[in-house]
Amino acid sequence: MDLGTGLTGPAGPDAVLRLVGLVSDVDGVAPVNEQTVLAVRHGAGDYRHHWLADDGQVLGYAAVAGDGSGELCVHPEWRRRGLGRRLLATVLGEAPDLALWAHGDLPGAQALARSAELRRTRELWKMALELELEAGTGPAVRGAGAGPAGVGLRTFVVGQDEEAWVALNAAAFADHPEQGRMTVTDVQHRQAEAWFDPALLWLAHEAGRPEHLLASMWVKPEGDEAEIYALGVAPDAQGRGLGGWLTGVALDEMVRRGYARATLYVEGDNTPAIRTYRRAGFARVALDVQYSR
Template sequence: MGTGLTGPASADAVLRLAATVTAADGVAPLNEQSLLAVRHGTGGHRHRWLAEGEELLAYAVVDPEGSGELCVHPGHRRRGLGRHLLDTVLDDAPAVALWAHGDLPGAQGLARAAGLRVTRELWQMARDLTPAAGTAPAGQPTGVEVRTFVVGQDEDAWVALNALAFADHPEQGRLTVADLRQRQAEPWFDPSLLWLAHEAGRPDALLASMWVKPDGDDAEIYALGVAPRAQGRGLGGHLTALALDEMRRRGFRRTTLYVEGDNTAAIRTYRRAGYDRSSLDVQYAR
């Protein structure tokens, strides 16, 4: 049993393990924030792992907010390693909420055996993005202009807007400028796919933003946020239509997004826009 990203659980070893699990299960065991924390050595994350010699067999991480993830090498399953590591995590952080990406049968069985229950669902929704499915942006809302993000200029303003728009969201609303800069350093980041809506003639008075994350033939609506004071002005719909049209123009084949499973209003809206649930992430806790 180990702690920290040391020895067999170096950052490279954890990333290799995550890639091996993804290839075997068809779903990534670690979310983006965990992968960034591993790559950049982000403070506040607690790491636990099991190894034989120099081979990393299982790995778990808990972030500063108490959300965690766990994975076991597919070649070393059914040896009790997952339960042993899970018990260690629960002893260290009894209130941890653990993600099961894809909610696979193995994760379900492990959660049941440990007496954990489902406390949250996160849906991924998707739709094909053919030329016929593109939606040209409707007329711009009155008194609003839209521009793209400027690196080195808009970080603080975007983080402030994001915090307001996602004040009740357990992860998105806590993003810091440092978190944003980590994402800017990722190879997928494209500032021309991050739109900012602002008061006409006041480019610093941000009202809403739409951020698209390209991933091969897919384009994810990564974050769509509207400031509370700007709700009801049609900004979300306008930015969504603008983003979909740009995705189609750039030749993406499919668009995806994530939405909380209990957000029935948003799910209804996305279904009307042609999205259907494509995968499910579940969070388990005591």
């Protein structure tokens, strides 16, 4: 069995993405996150790619990102043969302080983490809200109403707003290990995805100054669900009610478009945010975990 590095040989981008798709279908959860998929597809980002192949077929894949996180997956028909441990030893040898994602925190991932004496160091919750599509069913979505005083609202303009949005996002998520690192190139890669709709990316700004951004709400549609993909408020605009207002704007538009469920991701230790989402009717439906030494 061959061990390789980089998106080369049998482990070209298409082969890796086919493996990721197969594992997703079998496990019911994607083994790698969106940023890794885009890094594979576009050959971009600060990533190291590792793979195991036999007779030209990719059986295992692992990625180490520049932020010190990692992910791996093994072909469902080749599990319990030591491939996961071999890939994990490879990436830990390269990055001893690696924080390994276990999307869905499945039993196999838990066992692999225990075998390497890794412990839980971070949780990411997926929460969901069943939307009211007809009167009298599901939790009500309150109308967003008028915005806070002195605030205007517009949608994203492709080719114009990328740099301003990246600057706003970096300020809003300065302490977030992934979100605050997004670049203009990252935004452009997402614009190229089939799900992207600029009408679902709202920009709150100072009234009369559309270039002075205060907050943004980005929604990602997928099937009958719509994810609150990124909600960011500039530090100097905190306390003006922008987050709650933009959430109402997004939920109202989800209902108008006929989506059945709203989803979002939140850090497991962000107790105030979780409390707020639960009051709004959201409940935890999935869990991603990071394991590290």
